[in-house]
Amino acid sequence: MINRVEKLSGTKVIITNFMSKSPLYETDLMDWLTQQKLALASRDITALDWENLAEELDSMGISEKNELKNRLIILLTHLLKWQYQSSKRSISWFTTIANQRDDLQDILNEKPSLKQYIPDILPKAYRNARREASAETGLVLSTFSEICPYDIQEILNPEFLCNTTDDFEKAM
Template structure:
C-alpha cells in the first residue's frame, strides 16, 4: 500500500468515522484487502469487544444495585426499580444470546460488580455499607430471572 493511500485512510478515520467504516466495508466486500486500513480496523474490533464487556458489567451492577435497594429499603420500592431490573436483565440476556462467549466473563466479573453495587447502594440509600452483605447474596440465575425479587 502506498504511503499516500495509508495517510488518506488514516485521515478519513480521524475526520469522518462513518465514511471510514463505509469505505472499509466496501473494500472488504470487494476483497480489496491491500487498501483496507488494517491498523484502525483491528483497533476498532478490539474496542468493540471491550465495549461489550463494559456494557455487560454496567448492566449487572445496576441489577445488583436494585436488588439490594429492593431488599434493604422496602419502603422505597418503586415501579421504576422494577422497570430498571427488567430493562437491564433484558439487555444482559440479549448480549448473552448474541455473544454466548460472554457467559464465562459474566461469572468472572460477578464479584467486582457486586462490590460496586454494594457501595453504590450505600450511597443511594444512606444506609451504612455494613447493612449490605459482603458477599453477593444473589446467584447469576436469580439476578437474571425476570420474576425474581428478594424479600
C-alpha cells in the same frame, strides 16, 4: 506501513506492504467505517486499514463487556435496594429490575460468548453496585455483603427477589 506475511505452497513466502489509511480514520470515523465495510465486502485487502481495524475490533469487544458490566451494576443496585429497603419499593425499581433483566438476557442471547466473562465482571459490578446502593439508600456500606450474594442465574431469573405480578402490585 504494515507488513503481512503469507505462506503459499509450503515454502514460498510473500511479503505485502499495506499502507495505513489512518488520516481518514482520525478525521472522519464514519466515512472510514463505510470505506472499510466496502473494502471488506469487495475483498479488497489493499484498501483495508489493518492497524485501525484491529484496534476498532478490540474496542468493540471492550465496549460489549462494559455494557454487560454497566447493566449488571444497575440491576444489582436495584436488587440490593429492593431487598434492603422493602418499605420504599416502587414501580420505578420494579421496572428497572425487569428491564435490566430482559436487556441482559437479550445481550447474552445475541452474544453468547460474553457469558465467559461473567465470573470476572460480576464481582467488579457488585462492588460498584454495593457502593451505589449504600449511597442511594443511606445505609452504611457494611450493611451489604462484601461478596455478591446472588449468582448469575438468580440475578437474571425474573422470579427471584423481585418477581412478576405479586411484587408489582405490592410496589404500587
